[in-house]
Amino acid sequence: MNTTRNPDVPLAPDLPAHDGPLFATLWETAGDIVVLLDRGARLEAISDRGLALLGRTRAQCLGRGWPDLAVAPEDRARLRRELEALPENGGTGLAEHDLVTARGTRRLAWALAALPGRDGRPPRVLACGRDITDMAATVKTLRENEAAYRCIFNAASDAIFLNDAETGAYLEANERAVALYGYTPAELRAMSPAGLSAGYPPYGAEEIREKTRLARQGQPQLFEWLSRDKAGRLFWTEVNLRQGLHSGRERIIAVVRDITERKMAERALRESEKKFRQLAETIDEVFWLGSPDWKRIFYISPAYERLWGRSTKRLYEAPLSWLDAVHPVDREQVLGALTALIGRPVTPGVLPEYRVVRPDGSVRRVQARYFPVADDTGVAYRVAGIIEDVTDRYAAQEQLKRVNERLEDMVRERTRTLNRMNQELIREVTERRDAEAAMAMAKEAAEAASQAKSAFLANMSHEIRTPLNGILGMAQILAATPLDGPQQGFLKDIEESAGSLLAIINDILDFSKIEADRLELSREPFGLRGVLASVEAGLGVLAQEKGLGLSVDVAEDVPDLLLGDADRLRQVLVNLVGNAVKFTEHGGVVIGVQCVEACLPPEAAEDHASQELLFSVSDTGIGIGAEDASRIFEPFTQADDSYTRRFGGTGLGLAITKRLVALMGGSIGLESVPGQGSVFTFTARFELEAYPPEPAAAAPSPPPLPPMDVLLADDNRVHRDIIEKWLLRRGHRVVAVADGQEAVDAVARAPFDLVLMDIQMPGMGGLEAARAIRALPHPGRAAVSIAAVTAHAMAGDRERFLTAGMDDYLSKPVVQRELDRVLAGAAAKVSGAVPPPGQAGPDG
Numbered sequence: 105m106n107t108t109r110n111p112d113v114p115l116a117p118d119l120p121a122h123d124g125p126l127f128a129t130l131w132e133t134a135g136d137i138v139v140l141l142d143r144g145a146r147l148e149a150i151s152d153r154g155l156a157l158l159g160r161t162r163a164q165c166l167g168r169g170w171p172d173l174a175v176a177p178e179d180r181a182r183l184r185r186e187l188e189a190l191p192e193n194g195g196t197g198l199a200e201h202d203l204v205t206a207r208g209t210r211r212l213a214w215a216l217a218a219l220p221g222r223d224g225r226p227p228r229v230l231a232c233g234r235d236i237t238d239m240a241a242t243v244k245t246l247r248e249n250e251a252a253y254r255c256i257f258n259a260a261s262d263a264i265f266l267n268d269a270e271t272g273a274y275l276e277a278n279e280r281a282v283a284l285y286g287y288t289p290a291e292l293r294a295m296s297p298a299g300l301s302a303g304y305p306p307y308g309a310e311e312i313r314e315k316t317r318l319a320r321q322g323q324p325q326l327f328e329w330l331s332r333d334k335a336g337r338l339f340w341t342e343v344n345l346r347q348g349l350h351s352g353r354e355r356i357i358a359v360v361r362d363i364t365e366r367k368m369a370e371r372a373l374r375e376s377e378k379k380f381r382q383l384a385e386t387i388d389e390v391f392w393l394g395s396p397d398w399k400r401i402f403y404i405s406p407a408y409e410r411l412w413g414r415s416t417k418r419l420y421e422a423p424l425s426w427l428d429a430v431h432p433v434d435r436e437q438v439l440g441a442l443t444a445l446i447g448r449p450v451t452p453g454v455l456p457e458y459r460v461v462r463p464d465g466s467v468r469r470v471q472a473r474y475f476p477v478a479d480d481t482g483v484a485y486r487v488a489g490i491i492e493d494v495t496d497r498y499a500a501q502e503q504l505k506r507v508n509e510r511l512e513d514m515v516r517e518r519t520r521t522l523n524r525m526n527q528e529l530i531r532e533v534t535e536r537r538d539a540e541a542a543m544a545m546a547k548e549a550a551e552a553a554s555q556a557k558s559a560f561l562a563n564m565s566h567e568i569r570t571p572l573n574g575i576l577g578m579a580q581i582l583a584a585t586p587l588d589g590p591q592q593g594f595l596k597d598i599e600e601s602a603g604s605l606l607a608i609i610n611d612i613l614d615f616s617k618i619e620a621d622r623l624e625l626s627r628e629p630f631g632l633r634g635v636l637a638s639v640e641a642g643l644g645v646l647a648q649e650k651g652l653g654l655s656v657d658v659a660e661d662v663p664d665l666l667l668g669d670a671d672r673l674r675q676v677l678v679n680l681v682g683n684a685v686k687f688t689e690h691g692g693v694v695i696g697v698q699c700v701e702a703c704l705p706p707e708a709a710e711d712h713a714s715q716e717l718l719f720s721v722s723d724t725g726i727g728i729g730a731e732d733a734s735r736i737f738e739p740f741t742q743a744d745d746s747y748t749r750r751f752g753g754t755g756l757g758l759a760i761t762k763r764l765v766a767l768m769g770g771s772i773g774l775e776s777v778p779g780q781g782s783v784f785t786f787t788a789r790f791e792l793e794a795y796p797p798e799p800a801a802a803a804p805s806p807p808p809l810p811p812m813d814v815l816l817a818d819d820n821r822v823h824r825d826i827i828e829k830w831l832l833r834r835g836h837r838v839v840a841v842a843d844g845q846e847a848v849d850a851v852a853r854a855p856f857d858l859v860l861m862d863i864q865m866p867g868m869g870g871l872e873a874a875r876a877i878r879a880l881p882h883p884g885r886a887a888v889s890i891a892a893v894t895a896h897a898m899a900g901d902r903e904r905f906l907t908a909g910m911d912d913y914l915s916k917p918v919v920q921r922e923l924d925r926v927l928a929g930a931a932a933k934v935s936g937a938v939p940p941p942g943q944a945g946p947d948g
């Protein structure tokens with residue numbers, strides 16, 4: 105140290121002179137720079153070290169204002185204020201400012217002391233400065249570091265605590281710790297770790313002390329801890345405890361992480377894994393989970409052991425060992441499929457079906473499906489698969505296939521058979537169709553023949569009746585003239601012959617009608633005994649003439665009131681009784697009636713009950729041989745030709761009788777002994793009738809009609825004459841014409857009250873003429889009453905005439921009673937009265 109005396113420095117006046125060297129030493133060694141400033145802060149003295157620091161000579165400095173000379177401009181004003189404030193602060197002070205030195209700006213810490221002025225001199229300031237530039241930098245760095253660490257400390261996402269190792273008390277806690285536990289830093293400083301724990305074993309004070317102890321021994325502790333916050337909420341944390349030194353004192357640093365979410369996720373994972381395992385281990389299929397490179401197995405369900413007959417343990421050890429069990433025939437295909445999969449992104453797929461040979465030699469057929477297991481980002485990190493035992497299904501399919509094949513065979517065979525049968529059927533149908541066509545042709549021919557027959561019969565009856573009509577009409581007219589005895593006899597013969605002829609024609613007509621199925625029975629109430637009496641009366645005369653007895657024997661309980669066709673019943677009886685009288689010479693004829701079973705009481709009529717009756721006609725005549733008995737019911741048959749000649753007849757009577765009986769619901773039979781007599785029996789069924797028929801009013805003689813104008817159209821002169829005479833006798837005016845056209849012309853010319861129109865006329869027929877009259881322009885003329893007159897006696901004729909515009913219908917030969925009825929109808933129409941219902945019908 106340089107102890108050479110600085111000439112600028114005054115010796116301390118209050119120190120003894122021998123202490124001068126001490127002062128000089130102080131002057132030069134105290135601090136890095138010592139200056140003495142006068143009142144105006146001018147430099148009075150400066151230490152040598154100070155000059156060296158400034159890098160100046162003493163001459164350059166002394167007397168100059170100190171702030172301007174050496175202080176950094178920004179600190180100059182502050183320095184002046186500090187200097188001025190010195191006296192008030194007891195004369196001493198500390199200051200810091202930058203000094204402009206030869207080494208640049210340096211930071212100096214100053215001790216300032218005011219020196220009182222002596223001997224009338226003004227006070228001065230002694231300033232002793234120390235260069236603290238390097239120390240300040242260190243402090244600054246320290247501060248900065250501290251701030252950085254605190255920042256990290258608070259920014260940490262985990263809670264961090266600093267504890268006193270000895271007492272366990274919290275010294276520091278970061279912001280996260282405050283947020284996590286809810287205590288303020290001040291509150292925390294008054295607590296120990298036990299206060300932030302669940303507080304019961306194994307999360308109590310004892311346990312935390314033990315862990316702290318271990319940490320202090322240099323064994324860092326990492327453990328899960330159940331913590332408790334200020335609100336009492338328990339939550340899971342992970343705690344990291346380690347020992348540390350701080351300011352020379354032993355500390356424990358605790359880093360605490362909230363792992364609530366992780367715990368929850370772990371639990372959820374555990375549960376889902378449990379479920380997954382339960383599922384995988386329950387299903388019959390083998391489930392497996394492996395690496396996407398197909399080389400590792402993480403999981404395989406126990407079903408593998410059942411299906412493969414090998415342990416899962418072995419498969420975990422050697423993940424490809426399942427391939428060893430694949431049937432040698434299928435192995436190549438399976439390996440091929442696997443090789444194609446390896447090294448590629450996994451997509452869902454199916455391996456070809458393959459067989460597995462178990463250690464016991466049994467074989468199962470399996471189908472393996474696989475699919476990727478992807479994470480949240482879609483990356484497949486696992487491959488999973490399901491292997492299904494399809495042995496039974498395969499067997500069933502095979503079986504089904506075989507059954508199908510058999511079925512197809514059967515169907516083919518059946519089809520062949522069906523085709524064959526079809527061919528046969530077609531052939532048969534064709535044959536049948538041909539046969540039917542032939543039959544239809546035959547039927548048509550038969551119908552045509554039948555129609556021809558009917559037409560022939562109708563024509564014949566017409567042809568025969570017309571002259572017969574003439575004969576009968578003329579006979580009636582003749583009878584009204586004066587005749588002598590023999591003439592009356594001849595006339596009677598004529599009438600009888602004509603009557604017989606009419607009966608024959610009626611027979612033929614009846615028969616043809618029955619044959620053509622055109623005969624319908626009426627259903628009217630009648631008295632049975634009355635009918636029998638009329639037959640008895642009708643034929644009794646003939647019997648009497650032959651000296652034969654004729655009697656009727658009706659059982660008492662046979663019901664009398666019946667519903668049916670009395671006329672046809674009478675016709676049957678007349679036929680049989682007539683024959684009986686005809687073929688009997690001695691003895692008599694008896695008509696008998698009885699019930700077939702029990703006779704019904706009359707009350708049964710209320711229920712519409714029907715009664716079957718048995719009729720018999722017995723005679724004591726010539727009888728019929730057995731060979732003839734079956735033939736005589738055939739038409740045109742007679743037992744003995746010689747009798748025919750003797751008794752006449754057509755051989756139609758029994759044929760008609762048999763058919764009428766059948767229409768009455770019965771049958772006819774015969775018992776006969778030739779030479780002794782015959783008994784004809786027949787049955788018939790009738791409904792019982794509750795009410796007797798209206799008593800037929802005794803036909804009154806027609807009331808006299810007003811004279812009318814009658815037009816008579818008939819081509820047959822005889823017929824025309826007869827009718828004309830009848831009309832004239834009744835006081836009517838008559839115009840007679842011979843064909844239809846003349847009739848139409850006559851009506852057009854003059855008014856008539858009635859037209860009697862023959863149907864069959866040469867030229868314009870009756871039907872055509874009637875239509876022409878109805879079409880006349882004069883309404884009165886067109887509406888004239890027209891009555892058809894015809895020998896057309898076939899069923900349906902009446903309807904035909906009425907639809908052609910006729911009002912009424914008369915059949916030939918015309919009888920006076922019928923003519924009177926028609927005249928009365930016309931008269932009623934003329935007078936505007938309601939005409940009586942037309943009762944015209946075919947005769948017989």
Ligand code: ADP
Nearest residue numbers: 683684687736742743744753754755756757758
């Ligand atoms: P016909 O009109 O010719 O009498 P029928 O059919 O009534 O025709 O009778 C046929 C034949 O049956 C008669 O010709 C006759 O030979 C025989 N015959 C019918 N009734 C008797 C009877 N009561 N006794 C004997 N012969 C009979």
